[in-house]
Amino acid sequence: MKEIISSMRRTPYQTTSAFLVLFFTLFLSLILFASFSFLNGMLSYLETRPQVTAYFKPQTPESEIFKVRDELNKSGKILSIKYISQKEAFQIYKDMNKDNPLLLEMVSADILPPSLEIYAKNPVYLPQIAEFLKKQGGIDEVQFQKDILDRLLTFTSILRKSGLIFFLYLLLMSIIVLTTTTLFKIALKKDEIELLRLVGASNWYIRRPFLTEGVLLASAASVFSFIIVLGGFFYLSPFMNSYLRGVAHLSLNFGTYTFPVWPLNWTFFGTVFFLSLVFGWIISIISTLLATRKYLKV
Numbered sequence: 001m002k003e004i005i006s007s008m009r010r011t012p013y014q015t016t017s018a019f020l021v022l023f024f025t026l027f028l029s030l031i032l033f034a035s036f037s038f039l040n041g042m043l044s045y046l047e048t049r050p051q052v053t054a055y056f057k058p059q060t061p062e063s064e065i066f067k068v069r070d071e072l073n074k075s076g077k078i079l080s081i082k083y084i085s086q087k088e089a090f091q092i093y094k095d096m097n098k099d100n101p102l103l104l105e106m107v108s109a110d111i112l113p114p115s116l117e118i119y120a121k122n123p124v125y126l127p128q129i130a131e132f133l134k135k136q137g138g139i140d141e142v143q144f145q146k147d148i149l150d151r152l153l154t155f156t157s158i159l160r161k162s163g164l165i166f167f168l169y170l171l172l173m174s175i176i177v178l179t180t181t182t183l184f185k186i187a188l189k190k191d192e193i194e195l196l197r198l199v200g201a202s203n204w205y206i207r208r209p210f211l212t213e214g215v216l217l218a219s220a221a222s223v224f225s226f227i228i229v230l231g232g233f234f235y236l237s238p239f240m241n242s243y244l245r246g247v248a249h250l251s252l253n254f255g256t257y258t259f260p261v262w263p264l265n266w267t268f269f270g271t272v273f274f275l276s277l278v279f280g281w282i283i284s285i286i287s288t289l290l291a292t293r294k295y296l297k298v
């Protein structure tokens with residue numbers, strides 16, 4: 001460890017440059033990961049909000065409505081179905097028009113249609129559900145906002161692809177800059193490295209100080225960047241509570257595993273820090289291996 005600290009002191013500008021590159025890379029990566037976690041969690045939440053509403057004819061027996069409901073549930077495409085009876089529809093109508101007595105006098109529960117509000121597990125199922133409902137007897141109208149759904153799916157796809165492209169760009173840029181910085185440090189120790197090779201030192205022995213230094217710098221950069229991002233979350237917490245009011249929770253789904261994003265929790269913060277730390281190590285190790293390859297002829 002003393003040798004590593006001494007090496008850092010002998011090359012202060014290169015060490016500072018490497019630290020700053022790692023810091024800004026991990027800082028931006030943390031912001032990117034946290035932002036996209038919330039955005040993807042919000043998009044996953046919103047993807048279940050578009051619905052198909054099926055309005056039945058007023059005199060349709062409830063048994064027929066329940067039959068349609070049960071068939072939809074068996075399809076495996078339904079997240080939830082809410083049945084709105086004529087009485088419930090009338091109550092909703094009264095709440096919406098409570099300030100207009102004239103409209104209330106003109107409508108009774110008997111003329112309002114019962115309906116099914118259908119929420120799909122995935123928005124791509126909604127057109128199929130709408131087509132199924134249109135073929136059923138007793139249904140007067142099927143409301144399906146296809147344009148809104150298409151825009152939502154397009155926006156989701158663009159957002160995820162752009163995030164991946166930016167992340168790959170950030171990774172490539174960081175490796176190039178860190179490799180160049182490490183090459184400068186190696187050049188300053190060229191004579192020392194040649195001497196070590198003459199006395200029979202292995203490639204691993206020569207690489208080890210550079211790898212250790214890179215891992216230490218990555219760890220420090222990860223800690224500092226995480227502290228700043230964590231402080232930013234707590235500072236923005238009142239705004240987030242107000243903005244996300246009414247949203248019980250946000251999460252990312254990875255197969256059978258659900259990763260909680262909102263409300264803020266230490267599982268989320270711990271995962272973010274761990275990923276940042278590992279990402280910093282990977283960048284440092286790859287950059288060091290690339291930089292030392294030229295001199296060790298591996």
